[in-house]
Amino acid sequence: MNSHQMLTHSKDGVPPADSRSAIASVLLVDDDIGLGQMLIEYLAGEMIQLQTVQDGWMAHELLRAPDHGFELLLLDVTLPGQSGFDILRRLRQNSALPVIMMTARASEADRIAGLELGADDYLPKPFSPRELLARMRAVLRRNGGAAIRQAPMPSAGAAPAPELLQVGALSYPAHGLEVRVDSGVVRLTSVEARLLKILMRSAGHMIGREQLTLWALGRKLQPQDRSLDTHVSNLRRKLGLTANAQGLPELRSVRGLGYLLTATCGAAA
Missing domain, CATH: 1.10.10.10 (Winged helix-like DNA-binding domain superfamily/Winged helix DNA-binding domain)
Structure with a gap:
């Protein structure tokens, strides 16, 4: 599998994301490929374009470009190459990109460390997709980014082919x-x-x-x-x-x- 994936699926009753205008572009950095696949599918229904990478170095390469185009970063703590804390520390040297950290390490010390390094929110695993979406909306509102709205129903008479x-x-x-x-x-x-x-x-x-x-x-x-x-x-x-x-x-x-x-x-x- 490629180190990063773009939306290619369609959610039940919702056209593929590439046939509509995405309302937000989000980067997920997490080596759990199964989780990434599920989030791609779920967020497609909210017209959110999700790109995923599985290691810290690839994330650093994508984020160092000034025109990367991402409006939000979903960042795991434990990663190959370098930790999520390391990525966040380097990111905050020159970027205010909103960041939600996601990790199974839910101790108070880890949460405080992430927030003090500049994370906007901290979500312990496992989490529900609805909670993640709600937190994404809240972080983007606070940071003046794109509003992730409720995805519209498909227009009448334009039923998409089932996946x-x-x-x-x-x-x-x-x-x-x-x-x-x-x-x-x-x-x-x-x-x-x-x-x-x-x-x-x-x-x-x-x-x-x-x-x-x-x-x-x-x-x-x-x-x-x-x-x-x-x-x-x-x-x-x-x-x-x-x-x-x-x-x-x-x-x-x-x-x-x-x-x-x-x-x-x-x-x-």
Whole structure:
């Protein structure tokens, strides 16, 4: 995968971002590729153009250009190459670009360090996409940047073609509850459909249980909560996403961490 990605997907019922005018251009610096894919998809529906990079040095190269065009930086703390704190320290030498730091390191000392270095906000992981969007709007308002408005409904009579997700022999038109597999049409629940879309868009990359619970179930993962595991098990069984599936990807459990949909059956996790 390239070190940075631009919007190419369409959200359910919303045309692709490149067919409309983006209202904000945002850079995400985070080595969690699965999270980046999910944010690209979610923010596309808000007409936000999101570019992602996975290491600190690439971020530094992009941000050092005076005409980089970004209105907001989403910055993880723990990164390959250099830390988010290092990036923020260098950025603040000559730039007032708004920054929201995102990290699983939610200690008070880390939050204070980020804010004292010049971060505009600090969001602990895992987080819900709605909370992130609300914080983005607030930071941009405070800094006089672009207002991230509610995305408009598509105009009547101009229904876009549904997005078709494809991983191996598994195809899913990401607008309904039915999936076509070799055995015929399988009907999913709404939660299973959300899970499948997230996993297919991040195929080949593990997604943590906490983040997946927030995005698919809409709530934080609680101790002893096995709801996500049950939904994943049902999805695996319904679609036959097992290690011996013929041509279909495999939906794997990464013990104690999360889930992974392999791009091809038998691929290494």
